[in-house]
Amino acid sequence: xxxxxxxxxxxxxxxxxxxxxxxxKNNIAFRKIMAEVIRQGVxxxxxxxxxxxxxxxxxxxxxEIHKVxxxxxxxxxxxxxxxxxxxxxxxxxxxxxxxxxxxxxxxxNSGTLDLLExxxxxxxxxxxxxxxLSHHVLYHMIVNSLTGIIDLGGLLNAAIELPLFYWSRxxxxxxxxxxxxxxxxxxxxxxAMIKMAGLPESHYKNINTQAxxxxxxxxxxxxxxxxxxSFKFLAIANSTHPWLVLRAAELLKWxxxxxxxxxxxxxxxxxxxxxxxxxxxxxxxxPYCGAK
Numbered sequence: 421x422x423x424x425x426x427x428x429x430x431x432x433x434x435x436x437x438x439x440x441x442x443x444x445k446n447n448i449a450f451r452k453i454m455a456e457v458i459r460q461g462v463x464x465x466x467x468x469x470x471x472x473x474x475x476x477x478x479x480x481x482x483x484e485i486h487k488v489x490x491x492x493x494x495x496x497x498x499x500x501x502x503x504x505x506x507x508x509x510x511x512x513x514x515x516x517x518x519x520x521x522x523x524x525x526x527x528x529n530s531g532t533l534d535l536l537e538x539x540x541x542x543x544x545x546x547x548x549x550x551x552x553l554s555h556h557v558l559y560h561m562i563v564n565s566l567t568g569i570i571d572l573g574g575l576l577n578a579a580i581e582l583p584l585f586y587w588s589r590x591x592x593x594x595x596x597x598x599x600x601x602x603x604x605x606x607x608x609x610x611x612a613m614i615k616m617a618g619l620p621e622s623h624y625k626n627i628n629t630q631a632x633x634x635x636x637x638x639x640x641x642x643x644x645x646x647x648x649x650s651f652k653f654l655a656i657a658n659s660t661h662p663w664l665v666l667r668a669a670e671l672l673k674w675x676x677x678x679x680x681x682x683x684x685x686x687x688x689x690x691x692x693x694x695x696x697x698x699x700x701x702x703x704x705x706x707p708y709c710g711a712k
Contacts, residue, residue, distance in 0.1 A: 424687035440587035474507035539608035546602020
């Protein structure tokens with residue numbers, strides 16, 4: 421596993437994520453909603469809710485579980501100030517989520533640990549760390565506020581809801597890339613998505629990753645007409661997450677473009693011949709001694 425020294429969110433950010441978020445930030449109604457979410461202390465509400473209902477995981481009590489987080493944090497070379505507190509909740513849907521912009525908190529479902537192999541777990545955890553590194557969490561709290569956890573005083577309407585949901589879906593594509601960088605095994609990412617898509621546990625020993633890859637490629641290449649694109653947009657317009665087949669297609673497209681390997685090559689550690697410190701291969705001069 422290559423440690424990705426000095427990894428930046430811009431190294432792997434999906435272009436549609438940035439475009440969608442930039443548009444939101446320029447929307448006056450969105451800025452008012454963001455101010456209201458901050459004013460009402462939504463981050464504190466979520467922290468109270470999850471720390472009161474979920475099981476906290478730390479190195480002392482559950483070291484093997486916490487190790488999944490620790491390994492992903494190390495691989496992504498994450499600032500220790502950004503590392504989330506880790507909690508578990510009893511739910512056998514394979515899922516995880518992160519809340520808290522200032523003090524992040526990650527919640528893993530029990531099924532994520534029991535149904536996934538270690539490399540697949542790392543993809544899920546890396547995905548969540550990607551949201552933190554990309555500063556998505558505040559905006560996700562706004563998305564979650566659409567369910568009514570706070571009163572936004574009529575600020576929400578279709579004109580802002582649809583762009584907000586669209587950005588949320590694009591942010592998941594960025595986070596999937598971070599998950600791949602954390603586990604560095606595209607097959608593990610695909611296996612995790614197959615399980616999330618609904619494969620029964622009784623069939624886990626016979627997972628056909630190539631069939632799912634073929635399905636993802638077909639989805640991307642065969643549904644491109646105006647009517648198909650219109651239907652896809654309408655069918656998912658009010659969803660916070662893209663369809664899993666679409667997510668797989670986008671992740672594979674990134675890998676096949678060579679951009680994933682470029683990030684690995686740029687950020688993998690090498691020893692500086694002058695000072696002996698480990699630095700990113702693509703960074704010159706050495707940040708420690710200045711040697712080229």
